[in-house]
Amino acid sequence: MVWGHIEGRTVQGGSFREDWLMPRSAEQPDRNRRLAWAGWTLGGLVVASLLLGVVLYVPRWLYPPLGAAALPGVAADRRVELETNRLRLQSDSRASLIQGLAGLAVFAGAAIGWRQLRHTVQTSRLQHELDRSGQITERFTRAIDQLGKRDQLEIALGGIYALERVARDSFDDRAVVAEILTAYIRTHAPWPPLPSNSYGPDVAIGELPALRGRAPDIQAAITVLGRGNFPAASPTRLILGAVDLRKATLTGADLRRVDLTGAQLQEAELKGAQLQGAVMFGAQLQGADLRNAKLSEAILSSAQLQRAELGQAELLGTMMSGTELQGAYLIDAQFKEATLDFAKLNGANLEGAQLQKADLFGADMQGRIFQARSSRGRT
Numbered sequence: 001m002v003w004g005h006i007e008g009r010t011v012q013g014g015s016f017r018e019d020w021l022m023p024r025s026a027e028q029p030d031r032n033r034r035l036a037w038a039g040w041t042l043g044g045l046v047v048a049s050l051l052l053g054v055v056l057y058v059p060r061w062l063y064p065p066l067g068a069a070a071l072p073g074v075a076a077d078r079r080v081e082l083e084t085n086r087l088r089l090q091s092d093s094r095a096s097l098i099q100g101l102a103g104l105a106v107f108a109g110a111a112i113g114w115r116q117l118r119h120t121v122q123t124s125r126l127q128h129e130l131d132r133s134g135q136i137t138e139r140f141t142r143a144i145d146q147l148g149k150r151d152q153l154e155i156a157l158g159g160i161y162a163l164e165r166v167a168r169d170s171f172d173d174r175a176v177v178a179e180i181l182t183a184y185i186r187t188h189a190p191w192p193p194l195p196s197n198s199y200g201p202d203v204a205i206g207e208l209p210a211l212r213g214r215a216p217d218i219q220a221a222i223t224v225l226g227r228g229n230f231p232a233a234s235p236t237r238l239i240l241g242a243v244d245l246r247k248a249t250l251t252g253a254d255l256r257r258v259d260l261t262g263a264q265l266q267e268a269e270l271k272g273a274q275l276q277g278a279v280m281f282g283a284q285l286q287g288a289d290l291r292n293a294k295l296s297e298a299i300l301s302s303a304q305l306q307r308a309e310l311g312q313a314e315l316l317g318t319m320m321s322g323t324e325l326q327g328a329y330l331i332d333a334q335f336k337e338a339t340l341d342f343a344k345l346n347g348a349n350l351e352g353a354q355l356q357k358a359d360l361f362g363a364d365m366q367g368r369i370f371q372a373r374s375s376r377g378r379t
Helices: 024-062 076-147 153-169 171-188 216-227
Strands: 003-006 009-012 363-365 368-370
Touching (some): 024 076, 076 153, 076 171, 153 216
Antiparallel strands (some): 003 009, 363 368
């Protein structure tokens, strides 16, 4: 017996096996299909035989033949009449059985058709979801590629707005988009500014162009973050600490729970912005427009808010320890249960402001120390 190998094929006695032409893994599904088809065929034959037996023999069991012993003393013509009636009853019952089985077959066919239709719909829906997921992934990848081309402003802007569209179409990707946009802002608009930025910290705020004019991509990114409902999708705070957002336009922006520690927001437009629970420790907000802004439960300790507009702003329970509010407009602002201990309020307009249960211990108002009874009993 001769053994050998020819290009990986086992050779025995001068011939070789060509099992490689059909791998075992490919044979198994075909074999399973054949077995399943044989099983269904056999099952169909058994069911058909049973139904045929029911149609043929049940009427005979219900209306059996009447022998002479069962009809003693009955005339022959009467027996013929009874036999005819018996056969008619058998025929009627057989017809009823056939009709019932036909109805059952129609019902079974309808059930099978409905199941097949539902399976088709589910398959189509799954295929649609797969196609949609593939399209979103492709758009996401293309947007990231565009975002990396900041030297070509139009392309970078297209990437930012493409990411917004991805976040709108796919809730599962919204938190990732938010992380990408915040990272983009932190990278390209840090504080202090990059050496390549001609608008450094020495430029007077009055001479500084609006953010949309000097950094349109940063304005676009923060605008998208403010209108995409990202705080609801992100399990953690969005981090925008120590970023340059001077003269940014964020009217009505949704920035709940965002971390803006040390952010530069001088003369920023934040009218009606949602900043509930935001961390703005040490943020620079001189001259910012925060009218009607929602700042409840936010942390504004040591923030700079000189000359800021806070008319009708909601600051319920806000932490503002040591906050600089000199010359700020606080008309009708709500400071209920806010912490304003050692805040600088000299020169601020507090007309109509609500300070119930606010902590004003050591607050500086109108150039003198103003001590009021707080909710914690300090004076």
